[in-house]
Amino acid sequence: MKNVFFKSLTTFILLIAFTSSDAQQSSSFPRVRAVLLKSQLDEVKRRVHIDEKNIAAFDKIYESYINEISLINNNNIIPSLYTIKLDKYSDNEIEAIFMQQSEKARKLLAIREKYFWIFRSILSSKDVVRVFLVEREVIDQAQQEIRRRSKSNVN
Secondary structure, eight states: HHHHHHHHHHHHHHHHHHHSSSTTTTTTTHHHHHHHHHHHHHHHHHHHHGGGHHHHHHHHHHHHHHHHHHHHHHHHOOOTTTSSGGGGSHHHHHHHHHHOOOOOOHHHHHHHHHHHHHHHTTHHHHHHHHHHHHHHHHHHHHHHHHHHHHHHHHH
C-alpha cells in the first residue's frame, strides 16, 4: 500500500514539474523539487537499511548527491538521439549532440563514483548500489507514468 502511495505521489509531483510548460521558470519549482527529493529519499530509506545513527548524515549526503545530479541534468538539456528524427539533423548536428550526451554521461558517472565512496562511509557497498538502483527505479516509474499520461492526453 505504501509503495502504491509513493508511486502515485511521485508521479503526480513529476507530472506537475515536467508537463507544465514553464515549470523550470516557475517560482514553485524549488518546492516541487523539494517534495520530490523528500519522496525519493523516503523510498530509498524504506528499501535500504540505514542505521539510526547514520540517517541524518545519509539525508545530507543524498540531498547533496541529488543536487549535483540535478545541476548536470538541468544545465545540459540535450535532445536524445534515441527519440529524435535523425533525418531532420545534419551529420554535424548529430555529431554535436552525440558529443554533448557523451560529456554529460561522463559527468554523471563521475558524480556517481564520487558519491559511491561518500555513501560508502556510512553504508555497505551493497546498500550503496541499492540506493542507486532504487533511485533509477523511481525515475523509470515516473518517466513511464509521464509517457503514459502524455499519450492519453494526446488521444
